[in-house]
Amino acid sequence: MRRKTGIIVIDEKDNVATALETLSAGAEVSFEVQGHVEKIRLLSDIPMGHKLALRDIEKGEAVIKYGERIGQSTSRISRGEYVHVHNVVSQVRGERSR
Amino acid sequence: MNFQGYRRQDGKAGTRNHVLVIPSVGCSQDVARAIARGLKGVVYLPNVAGCGQMGEDRALVKRTLVGFGTNPNNFSVLVVGLGCEELTPDEIREGIIPSGKRVDVLTIQDVGGTRKTTVLGRRIVKEMLQDAAKLSREPISVSDLILGTECGGSDYTSGLASNPAVGIACDMLVAEGGTVILSETPELIGAEHLLAKRARTPEVGQEILTAVARCENRAIAAGQNIREGNPAPGNIAGGITTLEEKSLGCIYKAGTSPLENVVMYASHPATKGLIYMDTPAHDIEQLTGMVAGGAQIVLFTTGRGTPIGSPIAPVIKITGNRQTYLKMKENVDIDVSKILQGKETIPGAGRRIFGEMISVASGKLTEAEKLGQRDFCIFKMNPDI
Numbered sequence: 330m331r332r333k334t335g336i337i338v339i340d341e342k343d344n345v346a347t348a349l350e351t352l353s354a355g356a357e358v359s360f361e362v363q364g365h366v367e368k369i370r371l372l373s374d375i376p377m378g379h380k381l382a383l384r385d386i387e388k389g390e391a392v393i394k395y396g397e398r399i400g401q402s403t404s405r406i407s408r409g410e411y412v413h414v415h416n417v418v419s420q421v422r423g424e425r426s427r
Numbered sequence: 428m429n430f431q432g433y434r435r436q437d438g439k440a441g442t443r444n445h446v447l448v449i450p451s452v453g454c455s456q457d458v459a460r461a462i463a464r465g466l467k468g469v470v471y472l473p474n475v476a477g478c479g480q481m482g483e484d485r486a487l488v489k490r491t492l493v494g495f496g497t498n499p500n501n502f503s504v505l506v507v508g509l510g511c512e513e514l515t516p517d518e519i520r521e522g523i524i525p526s527g528k529r530v531d532v533l534t535i536q537d538v539g540g541t542r543k544t545t546v547l548g549r550r551i552v553k554e555m556l557q558d559a560a561k562l563s564r565e566p567i568s569v570s571d572l573i574l575g576t577e578c579g580g581s582d583y584t585s586g587l588a589s590n591p592a593v594g595i596a597c598d599m600l601v602a603e604g605g606t607v608i609l610s611e612t613p614e615l616i617g618a619e620h621l622l623a624k625r626a627r628t629p630e631v632g633q634e635i636l637t638a639v640a641r642c643e644n645r646a647i648a649a650g651q652n653i654r655e656g657n658p659a660p661g662n663i664a665g666g667i668t669t670l671e672e673k674s675l676g677c678i679y680k681a682g683t684s685p686l687e688n689v690v691m692y693a694s695h696p697a698t699k700g701l702i703y704m705d706t707p708a709h710d711i712e713q714l715t716g717m718v719a720g721g722a723q724i725v726l727f728t729t730g731r732g733t734p735i736g737s738p739i740a741p742v743i744k745i746t747g748n749r750q751t752y753l754k755m756k757e758n759v760d761i762d763v764s765k766i767l768q769g770k771e772t773i774p775g776a777g778r779r780i781f782g783e784m785i786s787v788a789s790g791k792l793t794e795a796e797k798l799g800q801r802d803f804c805i806f807k808m809n810p811d812i
Contacts, residue, residue: 335769337587337588337766337767337769337773339587339591339679339773340591340683347666348666349767349768349769361772376666377666378587379666394672395591395672395676395679397618397621397671397675398621398671399668399669399671399675400668400671400672412668413666413668414668417668419669419670420671421617421620421669421670421671
C-alpha cells in the first residue's frame with residue numbers, strides 16, 4: 330500500500346503531474362519515479378485536477394503528459410509551478426489535418 | 428499465456444459459446460426475439476436495419492451482420508429474414524459460411540407467419556444448443572484475443588485513472604501477441620498527429636489523418652465544427668489545458684504500442700497488435716463495429732457509469748470514480764478509484780484489469796451479462812429511404 334502523495338504522474342516521460350486534491354503553495358508533494366520517491370515543494374496553489382511542473386520547463390519546450398506532447402510552454406516554468414492555459418499553448422487548436 | 432476458450436473450425440477462439448439469432452431485417456426482429464426467448468445460451472440481435480439502406484450503408488449493414496455471425500463467440504447461427512427485404516438473409520448466410528459454423532436461414536413469408544417461424548426457429552436453435560453443449564473450453568493462447576477498447580460517460584477520473592490503467596492492460600496483451608482495437612474517431616481530434624507518429628508505416632499514419640479529416644468534414648457538412656471551442660470552458664476549469672491533452676486522455680486507454688493498421692467500421696483486423704477502427708463516438712455503434720470486427724471481449728471505461736453490454740461479447744466496465752462505483756455497482760465490474768487516492772499505482776491497476784480480462788475471457792460473467800444487456804446499433808452514413 331502506498332501512502333497518499335497528493336499528485337499523480339501518468340507516464341515516466343511526463344514533465345507535469347496532476348493534483349489529486351487542491352494543493353497550496355509551499356506544500357510538499359511526492360511521486361514515485363522508477364522505484365524511488367521524489368519530493369517537490371509547490372510554488373503555486375494548484376486546484377484539484379490541474380497540473381504542476383515536475384521539473385523546470387524552458388520557454389518553448391514541449392509539455393509532456395501521457396508520455397506525449399500536450400502543448401508548448403509560452404514562458405519558463407519552474408519545478409513546482411502551476412501549469413495551465415496561462416503558460417501553455419496548443420500546437421493544433423483550430424487547425425485541421427487534410 | 429492462456430485463457431480457457433472455445434476453439435472454432437476456422438481456427439479462431441471464442442470467449443463465449445452462444446447460439447445467435449440474427450434478424451437480417453428490422454421486420455423480423457421481433458420473431459428473432461421470440462425464437463430466443465427464455466432459452467439459456469441463445470441470444471438475438473435487436474437489429475432494425477437491413478432494408479432501405481443504399482450503397483455504402485447497405486455494405487456497412489451487411490458487413491456488420493456477417494461480422495456478428497462469424498465472430499468466434501458464437502457456436503452456430505440462425506438468420507431470420509422476412510422475404511422481401513433488400514439485403515437478403517441468404518447473403519448474410521453466405522458471408523458466415525466460411526467460418527465453418529452451422530448457419531440456417533428461415534424466411535417468415537416462406538414459412539408462413541410469426542407463429543410457424545417461431546416454432547420452427549425454436550426447434551432449430553434447441554438443436555444447435557445441444558451441439559453447443561458438447562464443446563468444452565480448452566487452453567488457448569491470449570494471442571488469439573481481439574480486445575475492443577471504449578470509453579463512455581467520461582469524467583475527470585477517466586483520463587487520470589481508468590484509461591491509463593486500461594492502457595497498461597492493452598500493452599500487456601499486445602506484448603503477449605494479442606490484438607487491441609482503438610476506435611472512436613471524433614475523440615482523436617487534436618491528437619491524431621501523435622497517434623499517426625506511432626504508426627508502423629507512413630501510409631498507416633496517413634490513414635489516421637484521413638479518417639479524422641473525413642469525420643471533421645462530415646460534421647462541418649452538418650453545420651458543426653468539432654475542433655472549434657475545444658477544450659470547452661468547462662474542460663479548462665476542470666484542468667484540461669489543450670485539445671491534445673483532452674484527446675490523449677481518451678486514446679491512452681489503448682496503451683502505447685505501435686499502430687499496425689487502420690480498418691473500416693466492422694472490418695476484421697488483418698494483423699495483430701494495436702489496430703485503429705474508424706467508428707463514430709456513439710457508444711453502441713462503436714461497440715457494435717468492434718464486435719463485428721471480431722472482438723471477443725471489450726474493456727470499457729466510464730466515469731459516470733453506464734449499463735451498456737453486447738449481445739455476444741463480454742463488456743468489462745471499469746471506473747476510477749468511487750462514487751460511481753458505489754452507486755452503480757450492478758453496472759460496473761472493476762473499481763480503480765484507489766489510483767486517485769494514491770493507494771494503487773496505474774501499472775498495479777492495469778495488471779488487475781488484465782487478470783480480470785483473462786477470467787472473463789475464460790467464462791466469468793460480467794455485470795452486463797448478468798443483467799442481459801444486449802445493445803446493438805449499426806453506424807450508417809446516410810438517411811434510410
